[in-house]
Amino acid sequence: MNDVVLAVEGLSAGYQKNINILADVSFAVRQGEMVGLIGPNGAGKSTLLKTLRGLLEPLSGRVEIEGSETSNLSSREFACEVAYLQQDIEISFGYSAREIVMTGRYPHLHWWEKESDEDIRIADACMAYTGVQDLAERPVHMMSGGQRQRVLLAKVLAQQTPLLFLDEPATGLDIFYQEEIFRFCRELCDRGKTVLMVVHEISLASKFCSRLMLVGGGRIISDGPPSMVMTSENLSHCYGVPVRVVQNPMTGSVEVFTEPPPDAGRRALLLDTILGRGKA
Amino acid sequence: MRVGNLPNAIVLPILTVAFLGAVFLSMACGQIDIPTENILATFCRSVGLPFLSEVPVTPEQETVLLHIRLPRTLVGLMVGAGLGTSGVVMQGIFSNPLADPGVIGVSSGAAVGAVAAIAFGFSETSLFALPISALCGALAAVILTVFLAMRHGKIPMMTLLLAGVVVGMMLGAVTAGILTVLSEQIIHQYLFWTIGGLDYRRWDHVIMGVGPILGGIAVMLLMARHLNVLVLGDVEARAVGMPVAKYRLGLLAVASLVTATGVCISGNIGFVGLVVPHMMRLIVGPDHRRLLPSSLLAGGTFLVFCDAVGRVIAYPTEVRVGIMTAFIGTPYFLWLLRRSRNTMQ
Numbered sequence: 187m188n189d190v191v192l193a194v195e196g197l198s199a200g201y202q203k204n205i206n207i208l209a210d211v212s213f214a215v216r217q218g219e220m221v222g223l224i225g226p227n228g229a230g231k232s233t234l235l236k237t238l239r240g241l242l243e244p245l246s247g248r249v250e251i252e253g254s255e256t257s258n259l260s261s262r263e264f265a266c267e268v269a270y271l272q273q274d275i276e277i278s279f280g281y282s283a284r285e286i287v288m289t290g291r292y293p294h295l296h297w298w299e300k301e302s303d304e305d306i307r308i309a310d311a312c313m314a315y316t317g318v319q320d321l322a323e324r325p326v327h328m329m330s331g332g333q334r335q336r337v338l339l340a341k342v343l344a345q346q347t348p349l350l351f352l353d354e355p356a357t358g359l360d361i362f363y364q365e366e367i368f369r370f371c372r373e374l375c376d377r378g379k380t381v382l383m384v385v386h387e388i389s390l391a392s393k394f395c396s397r398l399m400l401v402g403g404g405r406i407i408s409d410g411p412p413s414m415v416m417t418s419e420n421l422s423h424c425y426g427v428p429v430r431v432v433q434n435p436m437t438g439s440v441e442v443f444t445e446p447p448p449d450a451g452r453r454a455l456l457l458d459t460i461l462g463r464g465k466a
Numbered sequence: 467m468r469v470g471n472l473p474n475a476i477v478l479p480i481l482t483v484a485f486l487g488a489v490f491l492s493m494a495c496g497q498i499d500i501p502t503e504n505i506l507a508t509f510c511r512s513v514g515l516p517f518l519s520e521v522p523v524t525p526e527q528e529t530v531l532l533h534i535r536l537p538r539t540l541v542g543l544m545v546g547a548g549l550g551t552s553g554v555v556m557q558g559i560f561s562n563p564l565a566d567p568g569v570i571g572v573s574s575g576a577a578v579g580a581v582a583a584i585a586f587g588f589s590e591t592s593l594f595a596l597p598i599s600a601l602c603g604a605l606a607a608v609i610l611t612v613f614l615a616m617r618h619g620k621i622p623m624m625t626l627l628l629a630g631v632v633v634g635m636m637l638g639a640v641t642a643g644i645l646t647v648l649s650e651q652i653i654h655q656y657l658f659w660t661i662g663g664l665d666y667r668r669w670d671h672v673i674m675g676v677g678p679i680l681g682g683i684a685v686m687l688l689m690a691r692h693l694n695v696l697v698l699g700d701v702e703a704r705a706v707g708m709p710v711a712k713y714r715l716g717l718l719a720v721a722s723l724v725t726a727t728g729v730c731i732s733g734n735i736g737f738v739g740l741v742v743p744h745m746m747r748l749i750v751g752p753d754h755r756r757l758l759p760s761s762l763l764a765g766g767t768f769l770v771f772c773d774a775v776g777r778v779i780a781y782p783t784e785v786r787v788g789i790m791t792a793f794i795g796t797p798y799f800l801w802l803l804r805r806s807r808n809t810m811q
Contacts, residue, residue: 241704265707272701278561279697279752289695293707300691345706 197247199237220375222391225401265293269342284322290344312340332363352383368394488771541667543766545728550765552721553739567725567739570630571607574637579603597730604726662733662788682724690754
């Protein structure tokens with residue numbers, strides 16, 4: 187098939203030499219797929235995303251985007267292929283929403299050029315799409331988490347790239363904004379964008395994503411449509427605690443919950459000390 | 467609403483008026499006060515305009531204006547504008563509003579160069595000896611700082627900041643060490659240099675500084691849009707396709723060169739490079755395409771204004787401009803900070 191937009195072969199990644207957080211990972215993503223990367227904290231999901239985006243040097247292996255190896259792309263060419271939304275960005279100096287969204291146009295301009303009316307039109311459309319056009323002149327650091335995240339989403343959309351990498355885009359948002367982020371991505375993928383997102387909202391991920399990758403122990407444990415990946419067995423194995431997956435007959439979506447770990451009884455003994463009641 | 471969003475239509479005229487006012491004040495005030503029409507007449511005469519030829523200008527006035535106050539004012543404008551823009555750029559490079567142009571060892575390196583020139587006596591040999599020695603010191607300090615912070619071809623910003631502090635301390639010790647073996651009179655000469663001043667700046671100083679400072683400012687102005695991206699931090703800038711290391715190092719070099727040149731021709735003038743960018747950010751907002759030009763104007767204006775006030779405030783003694791900048795700038799800055807905090811809440 188020639189609609190593979192992202193091909194990963196034998197990729198090992200990590201922050202230090204000889205310490206692989208991910209070892210020998212291979213997969214391919216087709217155009218229009220909405221891929222959710224799930225797994226426990228510290229499993230290497232963000233590391234994988236950063237390495238794919240070229241923000242971390244891969245320890246070995248290769249990454250191809252639309253047929254060209256990423257190590258051969260210039261910074262600008264790369265940024266025209268993939269937009270990346272990082273976790274916890276701090277925006278200081280009081281930049282307004284519009285100024286932030288405009289930085290998404292950066293890779294499309296030569297260093298001496300200034301933004302054209304067309305760039306402004308694109309930025310405005312992206313802000314209107316994520317519903318923040320009324321906040322355009324407000325400083326981002328004074329916004330709520332939900333508003334901020336939608337501004338940042340508008341920014342990566344303004345980059346107009348075929349691929350979108352999102353690192354925990356919904357974390358810390360209220361239920362409406364969480365779903366809203368997933369809905370945006372669903373809609374974009376239906377129109378041909380390809381999205382890779384690191385998410386902790388497993389139920390939402392299995393509802394909206396077309397494909398899930400379960401990352402754990404330095405490799406991809408399971409990769410496929412949500413119904414295949416989201417099994418009690420897979421999740422229990424990956425998270426290392428008993429996990430139950432139940433289909434809710436009323437909503438048709440999947441509910442996930444964990445059971446108390448075996449050492450929960452021992453912890454109860456500490457409660458007296460913690461609550462300051464065990465003096466006698 | 468956000469502070470620091472005043473439209474150009476308000477800010478530009480105010481800055482321009484303040485700029486002209488400061489220049490005028492600097493030309494008019496001092497040991498002899500020169501009336502406005504005499505200043506204008508001298509100006510018209512020297513550039514060949516056929517106005518005000520009936521106003522009598524004494525040769526003394528003309529000398530003071532053309533050979534003392536004009537170069538002094540020009541040096542002040544250049545250094546102030548240079549420090550203002552380099553301050554903006556340094557704060558942008560480090561994504562840190564507390565960075566100032568001297569942060570990576572420029573000032574302390576220049577001090578070592580200066581004290582060496584004074585100690586070994588070659589500051590007497592030529593007008594250029596001290597500034598050039600200070601410039602070499604400043605550039606060597608910057609190179610040392612960058613070299614210390616560099617690992618595997620990368621320069622982590624926090625390490626660079628800390629390396630700058632460490633190099634600054636070390637060079638401070640070197641300066642102090644040299645000073646302890648010098649005579650009192652030489653120490654006084656050095657002290658005079660460390661508190662920056664614009665007195666006795668001549669056309670030679672203007673010529674010395676004009677190239678690097680104006681060239682550097684031009685480069686920084688061209689890079690304004692890139693600074694808007696760089697200031698958001700390493701990852702964010704790389705994510706939108708900026709070759710971060712290249713831009714950072716380039717801007718660092720330009721800002722350091724401008725600062726070093728400023729320090730060399732007028733001594734160590736603190737405060738302008740830290741506070742002018744702050745003030746302007748509160749007034750025009752963080753977009754570098756507005757912030758840089760306004761900091762340029764405001765930096766020059768502020769320094770020349772401080773210099774003029776310093777000349778008359780304790781007449782007949784002159785208060786050096788390095789002292790005036792702190793005295794005039796601090797209260798104004800505090801007022802701005804408090805006001806902006808109130809409007810933000």
